[in-house]
Amino acid sequence: MRDFDPVALFAILEESLGDWFWPLVALTVALAVAVVLAAVRLRRPGRGGRRAVAMAIAAGAVAAIGFFFAVPVWTLAGIDSLNGPVDYLMAAAMALVPAAVVAALVFIAAAARGRRNGLAAS
Amino acid sequence: MDRRTFLGAAGALAVTQMMPLAAAAQISAAKPRIVIAGAGAAGLSLASRLRRRMPQATITILDARRQHFFQPGFTLVAAGLWSPADVTFGNAEFLPQGVEWIAEAAAEFDPVANVVVTTGSRRLPYDFLFVATGLFLDYRGIEGMEEGLIGRDGIASIYAGPEAAAASWRAIEAFIDRGGTGLFGRPPTEMKCAGAPLKIAFITDDRARRRGRRGAVELVYNAHREAVFAVRPVDARVKELFAGRGIAINPSHVLVAIDPGARKAVYRTPAGTVTMGYDFIHVVPPMRAPDAVRNSPLPWQSGPLAADGWVEADRATLRHPRFPNVFAVGDIAGVPRGKTAASVKWQVPVVVENLVAETAGREPTAAYNGYTSCPMVTGYGRAMLIEFDYAGDLTPSFPFIAPLDELWISWVIEEKGLKGAYRAMLRGRA
Numbered sequence: 001m002r003d004f005d006p007v008a009l010f011a012i013l014e015e016s017l018g019d020w021f022w023p024l025v026a027l028t029v030a031l032a033v034a035v036v037l038a039a040v041r042l043r044r045p046g047r048g049g050r051r052a053v054a055m056a057i058a059a060g061a062v063a064a065i066g067f068f069f070a071v072p073v074w075t076l077a078g079i080d081s082l083n084g085p086v087d088y089l090m091a092a093a094m095a096l097v098p099a100a101v102v103a104a105l106v107f108i109a110a111a112a113r114g115r116r117n118g119l120a121a122s
Numbered sequence: 123m124d125r126r127t128f129l130g131a132a133g134a135l136a137v138t139q140m141m142p143l144a145a146a147a148q149i150s151a152a153k154p155r156i157v158i159a160g161a162g163a164a165g166l167s168l169a170s171r172l173r174r175r176m177p178q179a180t181i182t183i184l185d186a187r188r189q190h191f192f193q194p195g196f197t198l199v200a201a202g203l204w205s206p207a208d209v210t211f212g213n214a215e216f217l218p219q220g221v222e223w224i225a226e227a228a229a230e231f232d233p234v235a236n237v238v239v240t241t242g243s244r245r246l247p248y249d250f251l252f253v254a255t256g257l258f259l260d261y262r263g264i265e266g267m268e269e270g271l272i273g274r275d276g277i278a279s280i281y282a283g284p285e286a287a288a289a290s291w292r293a294i295e296a297f298i299d300r301g302g303t304g305l306f307g308r309p310p311t312e313m314k315c316a317g318a319p320l321k322i323a324f325i326t327d328d329r330a331r332r333r334g335r336r337g338a339v340e341l342v343y344n345a346h347r348e349a350v351f352a353v354r355p356v357d358a359r360v361k362e363l364f365a366g367r368g369i370a371i372n373p374s375h376v377l378v379a380i381d382p383g384a385r386k387a388v389y390r391t392p393a394g395t396v397t398m399g400y401d402f403i404h405v406v407p408p409m410r411a412p413d414a415v416r417n418s419p420l421p422w423q424s425g426p427l428a429a430d431g432w433v434e435a436d437r438a439t440l441r442h443p444r445f446p447n448v449f450a451v452g453d454i455a456g457v458p459r460g461k462t463a464a465s466v467k468w469q470v471p472v473v474v475e476n477l478v479a480e481t482a483g484r485e486p487t488a489a490y491n492g493y494t495s496c497p498m499v500t501g502y503g504r505a506m507l508i509e510f511d512y513a514g515d516l517t518p519s520f521p522f523i524a525p526l527d528e529l530w531i532s533w534v535i536e537e538k539g540l541k542g543a544y545r546a547m548l549r550g551r552a
């Protein structure tokens with residue numbers, strides 16, 4: 001990975017995504033903030049923190065498996081195009097990103113439910 | 123969100139493939155008049171970098187064409203995966219502020235008087251000249267052939283532009299429908315992306331297989347010499363893959379004439395001329411310097427690169443040895459190899475860095491090593507990430523991607539990574 005340059009990588013991502021780039025950055029930041037807020041809320045006892053984490057991991061895992069098969073299709077190829085360990089690893093690594101988004105959404109939703117339940121109980 | 127995922131990985135891979143010197147980011151306060159002839163991959167990328175690094179220079183870029191084509195994408199258009207719109211941008215979109223664009227071609231180069239004359243008869247004096255005109259596709263160098271024939275009578279050619287690439291896709295499909303003999307090959311001249319003629323043979327083979335029609339088509343690759351690719355390990359690997367896929371190779375066959383009505387192609391071979399009938403032919407034209415360059419004092423005066431008018435240039439600095447204020451960048455440079463957009467990515471920072479150093483009173487030390495790259499598509503969804511230098515040594519950017527393995531990840535670089543990297547390169551940002 002000689003001469004790896006994060007500034008150039010940023011420029012390439014921006015060019016690749018075009019008009020989608022900044023909205024996606026904003027969405028990512030919003031998602032990250034929501035996850036942190038949810039985690040803070042769930043740290044209080046009785047709010048179902050463990051359950052939310054378990055649900056998020058389960059949803060993320062299922063999504064990762066699904067996205068693993070979708071990744072090659074998105075590159076206008078098929079799953080039969082994967083041809084060796086590096087391909088499988090890269091497809092898995094790529095599938096992890098949307099899977100992480102799914103996990104985050106489930107976590108946020110679980111936290112919101114936990115909060116409602118908590119409020120109802122109090 | 124998966125779009126982002128893919129692009130992240132593909133971009134990370136493409137960026138190192140196309141990554142030049144670590145930017146020294148020093149600036150020159152010099153105020154020279156700079157003329158750039160050609161607003162293609164090299165010209166725009168030069169304009170962007172020079173504008174930033176030499177803010178007080180007067181920079182003028184010449185190109186009569188308003189559209190900008192992402193040529194590496196032509197292969198995917200010819201594979202039926204992309205549309206012409208996917209590879210067509212506007213030049214104006216990439217022109218940095220403060221660079222004057224004259225929408226005329228350079229008609230005359232006078233490196234003795236340090237003047238370029240445009241097709242509109244404007245005289246542009248310069249202190250430094252960058253020749254970045256790309257090359258001329260000499261379809262008429264093949265008797266009976268012309269660009270207008272592409273897409274008719276079984277003739278394909280992905281080089282001529284996005285529409286020609288799309289017409290080539292239709293010709294491939296029609297050929298697979300009907301069956302028969304398909305001929306492929308390349309010219310004996312220097313050429314851009316020497317992998318593309320091989321890629322289109324692989325794509326046609328794979329498409330025929332996927333449609334269950336491989337038995338109906340015979341595919342023949344007429345190589346201009348013994349090798350199908352100049353880099354030895356790549357040559358051996360492609361021959362092995364062709365053998366496995368039943369693509370026959372005829373060595374030392376140079377296409378010299380074509381009779382579209384009779385569907386016959388004439389080849390020059392060591393044993394004399396050979397005529398072959400075809401149902402489909404992918405024509406790759408001889409490639410030469412554009413006339414304005416060829417008719418100027420700039421080309422090599424002797425040696426293998428003289429006949430077709432390639433600009434004489436030092437292979438490490440791309441500087442003209444006889445006219446030291448002239449540089450040749452991109453396809454027009456008379457250096458061995460280096461006729462890919464990925465090469466441009468490495469060449470531009472070298473010439474800019476050296477000019478900035480020189481005009482700021484420092485020693486210019488940057489050197490181009492001949493880096494050339496093209497993801498060799500070997501079928502839908504697979505490619506080999508071929509990268510090499512002047513010596514013909516493979517120079518893989520990633521230790522985990524074997525250059526001679528057919529991999530999906532190399533396809534991802536071609537299909538998802540290169541366009542963003544190319545656009546960032548045009549803006550001088552990657």
Ligand SMILES: Cc1cc2nc3c(=O)[nH]c(=O)nc-3n(C[C@H](O)[C@H](O)[C@H](O)COP(=O)(O)OP(=O)(O)OC[C@H]3O[C@@H](n4cnc5c(N)ncnc54)[C@H](O)[C@@H]3O)c2cc1C
Nearest residue numbers: 160162163164193194228255256315452453461462463464
């Ligand atoms: C089918 C195909 C597949 C390819 N695949 C790959 C690939 O996979 N990877 C890769 O890295 N590269 C690939 N390339 C090669 C790559 O596109 C070229 O090497 C690259 O575009 C060269 O840049 P350039 O600026 O030298 O020339 P160009 O980008 O061709 O630009 C030259 C410009 O100069 C202008 N011009 C011409 N004459 C004059 C004149 N007299 N005055 C002023 N302007 C003039 C033209 O209008 C044009 O805009 C491929 C090319 C083709 C055709």
